[in-house]
Amino acid sequence: MPHPALQYFLNRLLIRSPLTEEERQAILSMRFHLAQVSPNVDIVPPGHLVTYSCLVAEGLAGRFGQLPNGMRQITAMYIPGDMCDLHSAMLPRVEWAVQALSAPLTYLKIPHEELLRVSRAHPRVAEAFWRDCVVDASIIAQWVVSLGRRDAAARTAHLLCEMALRLECAGQGSRTAFEFKATQAHIADALGITPVHMNRVVRWLRQQGVLSWTGRTIRVLDWDGLVRIASFDGGYLEMRRE
Amino acid sequence: MPHPALQYFLNRLLIRSPLTEEERQAILSMRFHLAQVSPNVDIVPPGHLVTYSCLVAEGLAGRFGQLPNGMRQITAMYIPGDMCDLHSAMLPRVEWAVQALSAPLTYLKIPHEELLRVSRAHPRVAEAFWRDCVVDASIIAQWVVSLGRRDAAARTAHLLCEMALRLECAGQGSRTAFEFKATQAHIADALGITPVHMNRVVRWLRQQGVLSWTGRTIRVLDWDGLVRIASFDGGYLEMRRE
DNA sequence: CGCATAGTTGAACGCGGTCAACGTGAGTGG
């Protein structure tokens, strides 16, 4: 019986990449080690060679880019079914860190040799992995657009729209009611603003009546309003089934 | 006799991916159409299906993310030997535009069927392509860090360091003397600042004595100084030969 | 010569940063 996270991961791949039964079984049969971490602990220290990729099973993970002076910036967030660093199968020397953003975070450590064994035996699986990396890059590119062109409120709204759709797609709630297991400080980090200003934006969004946000639970009261504030177009998430 | 741009592209791949003579020949033998464009013309309009990828032969190309309201943000820059949108081989419906940033820009249109034919016949080539996309994503992730954590001067210095190394690696000048064929307005766009402020930053960098910048020619007078201002660490470019 | 594009500079404004304080809820130990 494969771990449910592998099934989630496979389902995510199947949205964009058709795979035969045999290929699906190959993915589900990959060996792994189950692990769990607390926030503020690097799953992988940056600048080192890694031998496995991490598949989020439960919780929220963040990828941190870092400057030589030690400052960090969240460059991606990963929800259950996401392979945090499938990239590292192709570039084992990672230049970033992955950390838990929620407690607890459970994840599967899948050895690169397993990923490469399967992808080399099944070229269509290799393409599915490649395609998954491309979607990840597409999301990061949208973050660049957000950081470069949107003000703090639009950035926040945009991230919320993105996470709402991704969580809905992953079966973790609906776009109008979901758990965003990150602190306001984490979100501020990802958006390139200060936690103080993040909080002001949250207050403003509440005043606009587009959402209620208590603890880690977000309820979107006016989805179209949120989309409008964000100038959101979800096409880049590539979640439509062809 | 293959086009020199294909050779540049192959050389770039070989930095990170060892390939046999047969695999190299397969890449060099891909069919293509030579094309040329002026600035401010989309090579590919966003939201459409594309059937080929673009390999820059001469000049500078930019990838533009765009907001529903029409505002645009440069999310990547491509120099000779770069495949702008190798991504599109895996996701043919592109959510961005590619434009020339220099006049003229010449490039090779390589049909996806060619790329896929070669990559399916040679799994190691598929991995080389996959790896190339991962490096591209790594660069974009660094841009997120820049936009999120660096001030305007550091951002500018960082982009200059990046382009200096990439151009040097591509055989287009040295890191201390190169042509950056983009206008200050384009660079400002990529860095998420206004052209006006971009110019002030250039003036400041000149006053610091780290570079001279006349027309499109940049001369770095103090490389270490520029690196310090940028907090630059080139590891993410993955240009060391293993 | 005339026009367009790129670069340059000044003055005033405002978004978001910075600093500092306080509120609040969960967990912990006396």
Next chain:
DNA sequence: CCACTCACGTTGACCGCGTTCAACTATGCG
């Protein structure tokens, strides 16, 4: 059961980086 602690959320006052608007210069090209 209360006191204490710690992390997270919240709010106010002031400040500065970068924007905005406007003008002017330089360069190249028909």
